[in-house]
Amino acid sequence: MSDRTSVGQSVAALRVSPEFDAYSKVVIHLGEDDDGNDVTYQAGDDSGRTLEITNPWGTQEMADNLLQQLLRRGLLYQPYTAERALVDPSAELGDGISIADLYSGIYSQDLTFNGLLASDISAPADEEIDHEFPFVSQEQRQYKRETARLSSRISITATQIEAEVARASAAEGTLSSRITQTASQISIEVSRATAAEGTLSSRITQNANSIAAKVSASGGSSSSFGWELTSSMWRLFSGGTTVLTADRNGLTVNGTINSRMGNIGGFTIGQNAIYNNLSSFGGTQSTGVYLGTNGIQLGQGFRVTSAGAVTASNLAITGGSISIGDNFRVDSSGNVQANNMTLSGTLRVGGSTITADALRSGAQSAYNNSSYWSGGASGGYGFSNAIKETGGTYPSFFRATAMQADRMNVYRLTGVEYITFRGYTAYVTTIDGKRVLALL
Amino acid sequence: MQNTSALYKRLLTEEHYVETRLVVGESGLLVEESGLALIFGVGANTTRILVEQGGAEDGFSEAVIISMKTYRRLFAGTVPSVGNVVAGEIEITMLKPLGTIPRMAQLIPYIRLSSVDGAEKSEWIKKGVYYIDTRDTTQNVDDIEVLTIHGFDALAKTQADYPSSSISYPALDTDIVQEIANAMGVPVDERTWAIMTGGYRYGLPVGYSQAEVLSFIGAAYGGNWTMTDDGALRLVTLMEMPTESRYLTDEFGYALLIGGDRILV
Numbered sequence: 001m002s003d004r005t006s007v008g009q010s011v012a013a014l015r016v017s018p019e020f021d022a023y024s025k026v027v028i029h030l031g032e033d034d035d036g037n038d039v040t041y042q043a044g045d046d047s048g049r050t051l052e053i054t055n056p057w058g059t060q061e062m063a064d065n066l067l068q069q070l071l072r073r074g075l076l077y078q079p080y081t082a083e084r085a086l087v088d089p090s091a092e093l094g095d096g097i098s099i100a101d102l103y104s105g106i107y108s109q110d111l112t113f114n115g116l117l118a119s120d121i122s123a124p125a126d127e128e129i130d131h132e133f134p135f136v137s138q139e140q141r142q143y144k145r146e147t148a149r150l151s152s153r154i155s156i157t158a159t160q161i162e163a164e165v166a167r168a169s170a171a172e173g174t175l176s177s178r179i180t181q182t183a184s185q186i187s188i189e190v191s192r193a194t195a196a197e198g199t200l201s202s203r204i205t206q207n208a209n210s211i212a213a214k215v216s217a218s219g220g221s222s223s224s225f226g227w228e229l230t231s232s233m234w235r236l237f238s239g240g241t242t243v244l245t246a247d248r249n250g251l252t253v254n255g256t257i258n259s260r261m262g263n264i265g266g267f268t269i270g271q272n273a274i275y276n277n278l279s280s281f282g283g284t285q286s287t288g289v290y291l292g293t294n295g296i297q298l299g300q301g302f303r304v305t306s307a308g309a310v311t312a313s314n315l316a317i318t319g320g321s322i323s324i325g326d327n328f329r330v331d332s333s334g335n336v337q338a339n340n341m342t343l344s345g346t347l348r349v350g351g352s353t354i355t356a357d358a359l360r361s362g363a364q365s366a367y368n369n370s371s372y373w374s375g376g377a378s379g380g381y382g383f384s385n386a387i388k389e390t391g392g393t394y395p396s397f398f399r400a401t402a403m404q405a406d407r408m409n410v411y412r413l414t415g416v417e418y419i420t421f422r423g424y425t426a427y428v429t430t431i432d433g434k435r436v437l438a439l440l
Numbered sequence: 441m442q443n444t445s446a447l448y449k450r451l452l453t454e455e456h457y458v459e460t461r462l463v464v465g466e467s468g469l470l471v472e473e474s475g476l477a478l479i480f481g482v483g484a485n486t487t488r489i490l491v492e493q494g495g496a497e498d499g500f501s502e503a504v505i506i507s508m509k510t511y512r513r514l515f516a517g518t519v520p521s522v523g524n525v526v527a528g529e530i531e532i533t534m535l536k537p538l539g540t541i542p543r544m545a546q547l548i549p550y551i552r553l554s555s556v557d558g559a560e561k562s563e564w565i566k567k568g569v570y571y572i573d574t575r576d577t578t579q580n581v582d583d584i585e586v587l588t589i590h591g592f593d594a595l596a597k598t599q600a601d602y603p604s605s606s607i608s609y610p611a612l613d614t615d616i617v618q619e620i621a622n623a624m625g626v627p628v629d630e631r632t633w634a635i636m637t638g639g640y641r642y643g644l645p646v647g648y649s650q651a652e653v654l655s656f657i658g659a660a661y662g663g664n665w666t667m668t669d670d671g672a673l674r675l676v677t678l679m680e681m682p683t684e685s686r687y688l689t690d691e692f693g694y695a696l697l698i699g700g701d702r703i704l705v
Contacts, residue, residue: 004681028660051522053522054523055660056656057640057642059640062640065638066660089553095441105681107513107520112508113505113551116457124520125519
């Protein structure tokens with residue numbers, strides 16, 4: 001530690017000032033807070049001098065320890081100035097020195113290298129109160145620097161480097177950022193916590209096979225959103241759910257795609273329609289498709305309006321049924337139900353044909369005396385193989401329980417057992433070996 | 441106070457004079473006893489022998505040193521305070537030596553005590569380690585070139601930013617002081633470690649200079665920083681000055697010695 005020496009009377013001039021009072025108080029200035037208030041730690045009382053220091057990392061323990069040191073050593077400061085004192089050349093700053101009857105310390109030394117090696121030494125004591133214009137010392141300028149509640153930390157170990165900076169203020173809340181690096185991963189995180197918005201944080205993580213980013217909010221409305229990039233894919237996620245994935249096979253979206261316009265696979269997406277080549281409903285392009293708010297159209301072969309009016313050049317219904325209200329229905333089996341049907345053309349039923357004037361069977365188009373009915377209103381109706389018993393074996397047989405006609409032309413009438421005329425019955429009988437029809 | 445020999449202590453109590461040497465840079469000229477460089481050859485074909493600095497013996501003597509003064513203080517201002525980091529200064533006026541003095545060359549003044557008859561001489565004592573800051577060459581009335589040098593000690597280097605560091609933070613104040621000393625290229629005086637026992641920790645001092653960081657640390661112990669005569673970084677507290685003691689002295693104020701020891705009264 002420091003030593004002491006003496007110059008006795010070997011001094012050219014000596015000026016002495018009154019001894020200072022002992023120190024009784026320590027004040028450590030950390031800096032100023034956001035409101036401009038001093039942040040300090042203090043120890044001791046105001047019974048003596050106050051030792052003020054600046055240290056942004058000051059603590060109460062530091063103030064207490066320093067005060068104890070001052071009180072234990074009983075620090076007394078004796079100001080003086082000695083000119084051309086023959087000081088022991090081996091003396092150092094801080095050593096005690098006796099000059100005549102004075103004892104103080106060497107706090108300043110100007111040494112002249114000559115045969116005498118005389119020194120101008122002093123314990124300066126120019127009190128600030130003596131100045132009309134107080135000078136701001138380096139220490140005081142340091143005090144003005146904003147250091148309120150700002151802390152930084154770097155931790156370096158064999159396996160990890162971590163750097164963190166934190167700041168807290170009433171306006172900003174708590175801000176912090178951290179960079180963490182290991183041999184396999186680098187991560188960067190920034191967070192902010194306020195009473196109003198809860199905690200927001202963002203994080204980027206990088207390792208050899210992926211880069212990921214995530215932004216999270218907690219407290220109040222919790223949510224998170226982020227993305228991840230690997231060697232095979234890139235995905236977006238919300239909370240714990242993947243909402244979009246892009247890989248070599250394409251893009252997969254889990255959710256709703258909202259777009260006002262676009263082009264996908266040759267299809268143009270507009271505000272009111274999606275189309276390919278057929279850019280408007282009612283367009284004249286021979287090929288193309290149009291799907292819009294005003295209708296659907298495929299080339300020139302199919303069209304349906306927003307009102308439901310369908311125009312088709314070729315319509316094949318392969319199943320189900322077609323109904324028009326309750327008055328018409330045709331099903332996939334061809335069963336037609338109609339409450340009212342008017343046909344202006346030809347109706348074919350199996351091999352028969354019903355026209356406006358004939359009920360024809362097969363390919364017969366006119367009466368040909370071959371057991372079919374033909375003719376219009378004046379000719380009656382003909383059936384060639386057209387009327388027969390259901391399951392009967394007489395294809396050319398017309399059978400009826402009764403038949404009434406004003407007039408009947410019969411070319412051949414066979415298998416008749418009797419005929420009744422106006423109450424008279426004619427029977428088929430044999431007379432003289434001949435079959436006759438006798439009115440009996 | 442530096443450690444000194446018994447001869448030194450004895451000579452100090454007797455009439456004596458002080459010899460001075462100035463070592464400039466890390467190499468010097470082979471000199472004779474008086475300090476003048478030895479010259480070999482004649483006329484234009486002369487040469488001086490360059491030698492690696494071995495100490496004061498290789499330094500420039502009063503024969504070429506016109507004046508030399510050092511200025512050192514613990515307080516930055518005229519008010520006692522703590523947390524100061526004040527660099528010492530040296531001013532030299534000397535006959536300009538031959539050869540080139542490197543930039544920021546080291547300047548080490550030495551002194552030793554010599555008996556009046558010159559028969560006894562103490563060991564050489566360093567009186568600080570400084571570095572050239574400015575130099576100026578002029579000519580005196582005899583057309584002899586005179587070199588004026590101004591220099592600072594290593595504390596002037598602490599105006600640089602706190603160096604990049606490999607230690608973990610928050611770090612012990614002792615580790616931080618060692619980091620700064622390493623950046624300055626100087627050792628730390630052992631008495632500093634005896635003072636710094638608080639175990640205070642500091643965060644990475646981003647944006648601060650080395651001097652500012654030393655200031656914070658020194659203030660925490662009620663001390664100020666200085667460089668020793670041997671060029672080491674040292675913390676001197678206001679509280680470490682020894683209590684007053686009185687030595688038995690002669691009429692001139694020299695302490696009387698018995699067996700090389702001063703007598704306390």
